[in-house]
Amino acid sequence: MGILDIEVWGKDSRKHEERLGTCKVDIAALPLKQANCLELPLESCLGALLMLITLTPCAGVSVSDLCVCPLADPSERKQIAQRYCLQNSLKDMKDVGILQVKVLKAVDLLAADFSGKSDPFCLLELGNDRLQTHTIYKNLNPEWNKVFTFPIKDIHDVLEVTVFDEDGDKPPDFLGKVAIPLLSIRDGRPNCYILKNKDLEQAFKGAIYLEMDLIYNPVKASIRTFTPREKRFVEDSRKLSKKILSRDVDRVKRITMAMWNTIQFLKSCFQWESTLRSAVAFVHHKRELMCVRCTLLSDDAGPSL
Known part of the structure; x- marks a missing residue:
């Protein structure tokens, strides 16, 4: 500590x-x-x-390189498995299990910087536990090769892995996210996950490679199912993104240019730059004035008896 x-x-x-x-x-x-x-x-x-x-x-929380992966050591893996075996089902009921996540790499990420590159790092969240990788600068295909271990308190939790672009003192830009239910994990199998948007409803750009191992006690996991879930203390706040800002600036430019072109067109109609255009505009304007005059006269006459 x-x-x-x-x-x-x-x-x-x-x-x-x-x-x-x-x-x-x-x-x-x-x-x-x-x-x-x-x-x-x-x-x-x-x-x-x-x-x-x-x-x-809290046992099990750590960050390490692939060369010192905790569950890769057979003796350590056996010791951890023994801790969560059925014989120890009534010991420390809140210690349900352990999750190991290997964050290998990401490919084809979105370019967040104007230079066409990104400075990606990866944030892992499980309940109220949050761990992150280091940042790899100027790279759209980063290789982190880090191992993270989390204690399992609820087998129904969902591991959230989010890729961000580091932006100095400013809030980081979002580059994609995946959510993986613990019960869907297949031990020791490298998997490629397509990155999705913040709401996890649509595919985003790029993919991330993860390898996960899950060891837990089924009796403790079943008992924890009937207890209230842990309250989330970390809330996400939507940050201003450079990509969103750039998109909005382009949108404002297009609207401004459209308004400017419309004003110039209307101005040219009444300056006789084009005889045909000005004549049509004059007739249309005179027609509108006559309609307004007829409306006013009918209002002044009032209702007839």
Whole structure:
């Protein structure tokens, strides 16, 4: 355990975000399995953050390279399998199992930068656990080759894997997403998943290669089915994307040009740049005026008896 960095952000009615301050917490100095109420002064601004932190040891959470894959070691795999065997079904009921995810690579990603490249990284979410890969710069076919392990608390959870484009201090751009129910995982088989949009309704651009292993205790998993699901504390917020901004700018340009061309056309009609065009416009304008005059006269006459 090390230092926990915390950032406090504010958002106004126009969804403009601003960082208000930062603070740090030395996790190693806090006692385990006990509620710690902390008042943390914010750096670079006035105010403090009041937090309640409880540290609970959680087995299985790790990030490593392929060369040190935990379940690749037969002795370690046997030890983990023993922990979740039927004989241990009544021990630590919240520890249902373990999930190992190998994030191998992605191919044919969307180019998010104006240079035709992207700076992709991958975010993995399972319940309230979030882990991510490093960023590979200027690449549409990144190879991460990282291994992530998650503790399983509910066998009905869904693993969400999202690819983003790093954008410096700005919010990252969305490059695609997949959602994989734990019960659909087939152990040790590399799979290619087509990336989808944020709503997971349509195919996006590119694909991602994952290899997953799932070890769990069926008795604990069945019992957890009848307990309330863990509340999600991390909520997604839709960020402004450079691609969306670029698309909207192009749309505004097209609308502006169409309006400008229409104004110029109407202006030319009454400046006799084209005799035929101006004559048609004059007759049409005179006809509209006569219709308006007839309407006004009929209104002034009032209802007849």
